[in-house]
Amino acid sequence: MSTESDQQQSGTPIDDGTETVVGQTEASSAESSQQRFGTAIDEDTEAVVIIGSGAGGGTIAYELTARGIPCVVLEAGAWLKPDDYENDEWPAFGQMAWLDNRTTSGSWRVASNFPNLPAWIVKAVGGSTTHWSGATPRFHEYEFKVKTYYSGVDGANLLDWPIGLADLAPYYDRAEKAIGSTHRHGRAPQPANNNYKVFANGAERVGYKFYATGPYGTNAEPYDGRPASIQDGFNFQGDKQTAKWSTAVREIPRAVATGRCDLRTHSQAVQITHDAQGRANAVLYLDREGNLHRQAAKVVCLAGNTIESPRLLLMSASSLHPNGLANSSGQVGRNYMRHTTGSVYARFDKPVRMYRGETMAGIIADEAKLDTSRGFAGGYYMETLSLGPAFLAAFVEPGAWGREFTELMDAYANTAGMWIVGEDLPQETNRVTLNTAAKDQWGLPVPNVHFDDHPNDTAMREHGYSRADLLYESVGALGTHHTPPYPSTHNLGTCRMSERPEDGVIGRYGEAHDVPGLFVSDGSVMTTGAAANPTLTIVALAIRQAEHIADRLAKADL
Amino acid sequence: MTDRKTALVRLLRAAYPHESFPDGPYERVADAILAQVDDDLWLKIALEQGLEHLEAAGLDGSQDDETAEKLLRELEDAEFFKLIRAVTVVALYDDHEVWELLGYEGESFSKGGYLNRGFNDLDWLPDPRIDEYDGPEAFIEVAEADQPANA
Numbered sequence: 110m111s112t113e114s115d116q117q118q119s120g121t122p123i124d125d126g127t128e129t130v131v132g133q134t135e136a137s138s139a140e141s142s143q144q145r146f147g148t149a150i151d152e153d154t155e156a157v158v159i160i161g162s163g164a165g166g167g168t169i170a171y172e173l174t175a176r177g178i179p180c181v182v183l184e185a186g187a188w189l190k191p192d193d194y195e196n197d198e199w200p201a202f203g204q205m206a207w208l209d210n211r212t213t214s215g216s217w218r219v220a221s222n223f224p225n226l227p228a229w230i231v232k233a234v235g236g237s238t239t240h241w242s243g244a245t246p247r248f249h250e251y252e253f254k255v256k257t258y259y260s261g262v263d264g265a266n267l268l269d270w271p272i273g274l275a276d277l278a279p280y281y282d283r284a285e286k287a288i289g290s291t292h293r294h295g296r297a298p299q300p301a302n303n304n305y306k307v308f309a310n311g312a313e314r315v316g317y318k319f320y321a322t323g324p325y326g327t328n329a330e331p332y333d334g335r336p337a338s339i340q341d342g343f344n345f346q347g348d349k350q351t352a353k354w355s356t357a358v359r360e361i362p363r364a365v366a367t368g369r370c371d372l373r374t375h376s377q378a379v380q381i382t383h384d385a386q387g388r389a390n391a392v393l394y395l396d397r398e399g400n401l402h403r404q405a406a407k408v409v410c411l412a413g414n415t416i417e418s419p420r421l422l423l424m425s426a427s428s429l430h431p432n433g434l435a436n437s438s439g440q441v442g443r444n445y446m447r448h449t450t451g452s453v454y455a456r457f458d459k460p461v462r463m464y465r466g467e468t469m470a471g472i473i474a475d476e477a478k479l480d481t482s483r484g485f486a487g488g489y490y491m492e493t494l495s496l497g498p499a500f501l502a503a504f505v506e507p508g509a510w511g512r513e514f515t516e517l518m519d520a521y522a523n524t525a526g527m528w529i530v531g532e533d534l535p536q537e538t539n540r541v542t543l544n545t546a547a548k549d550q551w552g553l554p555v556p557n558v559h560f561d562d563h564p565n566d567t568a569m570r571e572h573g574y575s576r577a578d579l580l581y582e583s584v585g586a587l588g589t590h591h592t593p594p595y596p597s598t599h600n601l602g603t604c605r606m607s608e609r610p611e612d613g614v615i616g617r618y619g620e621a622h623d624v625p626g627l628f629v630s631d632g633s634v635m636t637t638g639a640a641a642n643p644t645l646t647i648v649a650l651a652i653r654q655a656e657h658i659a660d661r662l663a664k665a666d667l
Numbered sequence: 668m669t670d671r672k673t674a675l676v677r678l679l680r681a682a683y684p685h686e687s688f689p690d691g692p693y694e695r696v697a698d699a700i701l702a703q704v705d706d707d708l709w710l711k712i713a714l715e716q717g718l719e720h721l722e723a724a725g726l727d728g729s730q731d732d733e734t735a736e737k738l739l740r741e742l743e744d745a746e747f748f749k750l751i752r753a754v755t756v757v758a759l760y761d762d763h764e765v766w767e768l769l770g771y772e773g774e775s776f777s778k779g780g781y782l783n784r785g786f787n788d789l790d791w792l793p794d795p796r797i798d799e800y801d802g803p804e805a806f807i808e809v810a811e812a813d814q815p816a817n818a
Contacts, residue, residue, distance in 0.1 A: 196774040199761055249808045257815050298797045302786045309795030319806055321799040339780030349776045459791045464771060466786035480810035498771050502760035510682050510752055511736050518760065519685060522770030584792060 163236020166412030167356025172655030186232035194347030201346030235357025242469035302466030415600035444535035455581035489531025529573035717747030
């Protein structure tokens with residue numbers, strides 16, 4: 110389903126004469142198949158090499174290049190521009206979803222309904238910020254300390270983060286300003302759309318208090334050079350009008366404009382190498398023709414999302430690291446989390462037209478708390494959600510047909526929808542491994558994603574469904590439908606942060622316990638997942654990490 | 668036997684019943700299914716057999732919906748029916764005539780979005796608050812009973 114729309118796109122190609130070209134390498138003519146943007150950095154120059162350009166990688170690239178530090182960014186996908194985005198669900202999915210072969214196992218329903226699509230994430234410059242919905246709640250303090258707080262829970266690999274909310278708070282401020290989160294730092298709230306009117310009235314009637322149209326990462330008023338939302342109803346397909354923040358419209362173009370960023374698209378990292386002393390020293394990657402390249406590195410920032418990042422570490426096993434790079438703990442790939450999710454669609458006798466307007470500009474936080482009298486540890490948010498008929502048919506009840514199914518579809522115009530998103534618990538057996546029995550398009554072993562729900566996850570989901578039913582019934586719903594989790598959009602935890610090297614993969618600034626100079630910079634670093642949508646926290650952690658790397662580089666400590 | 672496309676449309680109407688839909692969308696799905704089996708002999712045979720079986724079992728458009736659906740339920744896991752479902756759930760609901768019938772307007776960017784075209788026109792509920800709560804009740808992150816002894 111991959112497309113070649115990237116061939117038509119503009120951008121800032123290195124060889125178009127409009128950019129300063131520094132140190133053009135002899136390999137550049139052989140690299141004509143490759144798309145490069147920005148300012149060339151020689152492959153033998155030890156640069157900061159960033160793998161991935163999404164929330165984590167894109168932010169690191171911006172923060173470091175802004176401080177004068179040259180960066181090579183390796184992005185597996187194309188640079189899709191807002192004009193390229195298709196506001197049509199299936200074509201957009203074919204255009205930007207990560208569709209490389211993957212396998213699944215475990216008792217989660219995704220393994221039977223979508224066996225080769227464990228995750229719905231994006232392969233393009235900007236990564237999954239291209240299709241993110243925009244909700245930006247912060248973590249609560251207790252969510253950094255679940256081993257301390259969830260002591261009664263069995264069967265989970267709980268661990269406290271080595272950092273807390275106080276460490277992250279100043280970076281949350283900066284992340285919210287970068288994103289332009291509504292309701293924060295003077296940013297105006299989104300207006301109430303139709304889906305929100307149902308959602309918020311229901312919230313009020315069942316006694317919820319902590320609801321609003323945000324915080325939400327799409328402009329309600331012009332901000333940061335980007336316009337206010339025209340409520341066009343498309344988020345998961347990329348935002349054509351750029352009212353929505355993504356690293357593809359903010360951090361990456363700005364990094365490229367510094368003259369210190371060499372962005373290479375269609376570049377799939379296949380190995381991270383280290384020197385005799387065990388320091389990260391290069392990244393091997395494939396260009397779009399499958400030619401192997403080696404980019405020297407003094408620092409590597411790995412931000413390939415929670416499935417690709419551990420996959421790359423496992424593919425980078427060496428004599429010093431026989432079980433995978435940075436894996437002396439055995440935790441690489443383990444503790445895969447995907448948030449406890451579910452959706453509820455409610456049918457009414459009057460029109461709703463949930464598809465008009467900003468998809469997720471509606472958040473209820475009343476259940477995002479720790480109160481085990483509800484029968485589970487951790488909390489969850491309720492957030493407005495809408496799909497078009499094409500995706501609703503595929504996801505509302507996968508595999509369903511017959512009258513019960515078509516009645517859901519016939520009610521489309523009168524339907525309101527919400528997403529339940531809450532903390533799921535880390536389990537060692539929920540993990541990403543290399544499946545050597547299956548190969549990707551390059552002949553490399555594919556990642557297998559194994560997942561079983563923890564009983565706590567199931568109890569939380571059922572609670573969320575029942576509360577959503579009450580909410581919608583309070584405003585006159587004729588019926589509700591409980592939709593099971595989709596292929597995962599929030600993928601977390603497979604390179605987790607820990608105080609002690611034996612408990613996790615990276616330390617408090619994201620540097621691998623075992624490999625100096627190797628940092629992990631995406632959602633895989635999360636020790637535990639909290640209830641909040643993860644993008645804001647990934648950006649905050651990346652800003653903090655970039656500051657740390659810049660300080661260390663300034664002291665010649667990296 | 669009956670023309671394959673006619674038989675398929677009959678099956679699709681029984682499996683995905685929408686009274687408001689004309690035959691057009693179902694016919695386009697039938698075409699998509701036939702195109703898909705055209706270069707796969709195994710699926711082609713499976714489809715032929717499945718349709719013949721259904722015809723022999725009496726799926727001829729004369730039954731009520733419930734009877735037709737019951738007949739199909741027995742075949743739910745048959746390969747030909749799985750193929751039909753996989754194609755239909757995508758093709759039928761990606762059909763723009765179907766979008767219109769269901770009341771979905773699709774792409775709006777080229778028309779200036781829904782900002783002035785009804786994104787907030789729901790009038791059967793009061794306009795809710797959009798700002799965050801600033802009343803007297805405090806948000807309690809951790810219930811009293813869940814405070815750890817050593818926190």
